Amino acid sequence: xxxxxxxxxxxxxxxxxxxxxxxxxxxxxxxxxxxxxxxxxxxxxxxxxxxxxxxxxxxxxxxxxxxxxxxxxxxxxxxxxxxxxxxxxxxxxxxxxxxxxxxxxxxxxxxxxxxxxxxxxxxxxxxxxxx
Amino acid sequence: xxxxxxxxxxxxxxxxxxxxxxxxxxxxxxxxxxxxxxxxxxxxxxxxxxxxxxxxxxxxxxxxxxxxxxxxxxxxxxxxxxxxxxxxxxxxxxxxxxxxxxxxxxxxxxxxxxxxxxxxxxxxxxxxxxx
DNA sequence: ATGCATTCAATGCACAAGCATTTAATGCGT
DNA sequence: ACGCATTAAATGCTTGTGCATTGAATGCAT
Numbered sequence: 001x002x003x004x005x006x007x008x009x010x011x012x013x014x015x016x017x018x019x020x021x022x023x024x025x026x027x028x029x030x031x032x033x034x035x036x037x038x039x040x041x042x043x044x045x046x047x048x049x050x051x052x053x054x055x056x057x058x059x060x061x062x063x064x065x066x067x068x069x070x071x072x073x074x075x076x077x078x079x080x081x082x083x084x085x086x087x088x089x090x091x092x093x094x095x096x097x098x099x100x101x102x103x104x105x106x107x108x109x110x111x112x113x114x115x116x117x118x119x120x121x122x123x124x125x126x127x128x129x130x131x
Numbered sequence: 132x133x134x135x136x137x138x139x140x141x142x143x144x145x146x147x148x149x150x151x152x153x154x155x156x157x158x159x160x161x162x163x164x165x166x167x168x169x170x171x172x173x174x175x176x177x178x179x180x181x182x183x184x185x186x187x188x189x190x191x192x193x194x195x196x197x198x199x200x201x202x203x204x205x206x207x208x209x210x211x212x213x214x215x216x217x218x219x220x221x222x223x224x225x226x227x228x229x230x231x232x233x234x235x236x237x238x239x240x241x242x243x244x245x246x247x248x249x250x251x252x253x254x255x256x257x258x259x260x261x262x
Numbered sequence: 263a264t265g266c267a268t269t270c271a272a273t274g275c276a277c278a279a280g281c282a283t284t285t286a287a288t289g290c291g292t
Numbered sequence: 293a294c295g296c297a298t299t300a301a302a303t304g305c306t307t308g309t310g311c312a313t314t315g316a317a318t319g320c321a322t
Contacts, residue, residue: 006252010151013256017148018198020141025310035278059301067149072279074302079278096287096300121137125144166308190271200310205272207308227270227317 020124027120032113033083037076039117040066042085042110045102056099058091085109151255158251163244164214168207170248171197173216173241176233187230189222216240 028034044065080086085106091097159165175196211217216237222228
């Protein structure tokens with residue numbers, strides 16, 4: 001792969017990402033009052049519900065799935081809690097840790113927003129193979 | 132393409148983008164004092180030099196190549212000017228417009244940063260076909 | 263020529279992000 | 293048991309971003 005190919009691959013990737021994020025941000029915000037990262041976190045929590053017994057997640061577990069710094073994630077969770085979409089609770093076995101759990105409102109909000117996200121992603125990605 | 136495929140394509144795209152941007156940001160900042168967007172703008176200016184007679188660009192022309200809002204771009208150019216990497220000059224035929232031109236320092240900085248950018252991109256993209 | 267919508271770029275403002283620091287809890291070595 | 297490095301998460305601070313607005317210049321219709 002030549003440098004020019006690498007660069008044009010990068011530009012394409014970058015432009016695509018920007019376009020999708022921009023659309024997602026607008027749609028999710030307008031229709032559901034959520035930012036892209038907020039939705040992603042809710043999404044991880046919902047995904048994880050199937051796997052985890054109690055639906056509790058350490059903040060750091062969520063960090064793995066979302067490309068945000070630890071501080072950004074901490075504040076994001078604070079925002080979600082303030083909005084009533086998640087709860088933070090102490091965790092018994094390591095009292096430094098914080099468990100994050102979805103509230104009913106959070107589950108509902110996520111299920112409302114999910115079709116919107118899917119639609120936007122489909123619009124951008126459905127008929128393409130990354131080229 | 133199923134919804135699940137769409138979503139996993141999106142996650143992959145997103146993770147890839149985040150990883151590359153993160154590396155680029157760190158390397159460009161540490162080694163050359165440039166952010167990713169700053170570099171992109173310099174890059175467009177350099178690219179355009181070959182095509183344009185005088186190397187002058189309207190702000191809005193740059194906007195097309197960089198996924199930033201108009202206001203963000205305006206401030207970014209102000210930063211570049213403050214750093215001595217570009218010049219802003221009035222444009223005669225439409226006095227609302229602003230021409231942006233590379234300074235020598237800007238050209239030099241770009242040429243220093245270019246290999247760093249290429250290296251990072253190669254590290255991430257060289258042996259892949261987008262998925 | 264005058265008025266009015268439009269366009270270019272800059273700016274006020276609010277908010278989100280990262281870095282560095284802080285606070286609290288753990289665990290390891292002695 | 294005590295001290296010390298380490299880890300989890302929150303917070304202060306600075307910076308960058310977008311939205312909405314502003315100010316200036318343009319162009320078009322009358």
